[in-house]
Amino acid sequence: MKVVSTPYEDIQIGARATYQRQITEGDVRAFATLSGDTNPLHLDDRFARTTPFDGRIVHGALLGAHLSAALATQLPGPGTVYLEERLRFRRPVRIGDTVTTELEVIEKREDKRFVRLKVEISTEAGGQVASGEALVMPPPERIELDLVDRA
Amino acid sequence: MKVVSTPYEDIQIGARATYQRQITEGDVRAFATLSGDTNPLHLDDRFARTTPFDGRIVHGALLGAHLSAALATQLPGPGTVYLEERLRFRRPVRIGDTVTTELEVIEKREDKRFVRLKVEISTEAGGQVASGEALVMPPPERIELDLVDRA
Numbered sequence: 001m002k003v004v005s006t007p008y009e010d011i012q013i014g015a016r017a018t019y020q021r022q023i024t025e026g027d028v029r030a031f032a033t034l035s036g037d038t039n040p041l042h043l044d045d046r047f048a049r050t051t052p053f054d055g056r057i058v059h060g061a062l063l064g065a066h067l068s069a070a071l072a073t074q075l076p077g078p079g080t081v082y083l084e085e086r087l088r089f090r091r092p093v094r095i096g097d098t099v100t101t102e103l104e105v106i107e108k109r110e111d112k113r114f115v116r117l118k119v120e121i122s123t124e125a126g127g128q129v130a131s132g133e134a135l136v137m138p139p140p141e142r143i144e145l146d147l148v149d150r151a
Numbered sequence: 152m153k154v155v156s157t158p159y160e161d162i163q164i165g166a167r168a169t170y171q172r173q174i175t176e177g178d179v180r181a182f183a184t185l186s187g188d189t190n191p192l193h194l195d196d197r198f199a200r201t202t203p204f205d206g207r208i209v210h211g212a213l214l215g216a217h218l219s220a221a222l223a224t225q226l227p228g229p230g231t232v233y234l235e236e237r238l239r240f241r242r243p244v245r246i247g248d249t250v251t252t253e254l255e256v257i258e259k260r261e262d263k264r265f266v267r268l269k270v271e272i273s274t275e276a277g278g279q280v281a282s283g284e285a286l287v288m289p290p291p292e293r294i295e296l297d298l299v300d301r302a
Contacts, residue, residue, distance in 0.1 A: 030185045035220040039229055039230070060233035084238065
């Protein structure tokens with residue numbers, strides 16, 4: 001599948017994009033390994049069952065990783081430079097949940113050629129699980145990328 | 152190595168902690184795989200050399216993963232619930248850089264038992280590369296965790 005970036009000039013206020021991805025057990029393990037975040041809330045069933053969540057939840061920052069992918073593959077797309085993120089984690093996400101990340105362009109800063117997007121993250125089971133904003137610099141030109149599917 | 156959490160009651164305003172970790176080629180590939188963020192800025196040397204960065208840079212959200220680990224293993228430590236993150240990516244981080252994440256407690260919210268921390272992220276080469284804030288709920292009790300070193 002090919003993805004194509006939208007350069008700054010072509011981005012419209014109100015433009016929207018969606019990125020959807022299921023979170024697997026392997027994703028949570030890989031995230032723990034690459035970050036060093038071995039919080040038992042995410043990895044240890046027995047411990048997690050003693051908390052108000054009554055079971056393991058997904059790392060909040062893993063939603064930040066999905067957001068990064070949404071920006072880099074959907075809007076503005078490949079070549080985007082990530083400048084600022086703000087995420088509020090509202091409800092737990094479970095392993096196996098399919099996470100939908102929705103973006104909407106809410107501001108274009110002509111002086112610096114930055115774009116601000118509103119971010120809503122949801123799952124079927126939990127409704128809205130996180131929300132926030134992202135500030136990015138879109139690529140100056142249209143970039144086309146071959147998107148490799150998850151192996 | 153054992154890590155121990157600091158419950159809400161024992162956390163002091165001004166308390167500080169540091170988390171340090173080198174970012175490897177494998178981390179960047181693993182992050183791309185688990186997130187789906189295949190931005191060529193992070194993965195494609197030839198493309199990245201045509202940008203103002205003159206070479207590949209690390210995903211900004213990977214610094215968010217380090218921040219998550221700093222909160223979960225250092226301060227407040229295991230059992231911490233992540234509520235909100237804000238990160239501004241200021242300078243590029245390169246593969247091979249050792250990233251230092253520094254935390255400082257700046258607010259305790261007695262009503263909700265939340266703690267706010269200031270975040271400064273730096274590398275030896277780049278100085279301050281990111282900064283921001285995190286809001287967390289520390290565990291109600293002291294939790295001890297066996298920290299598994301990176302394999």
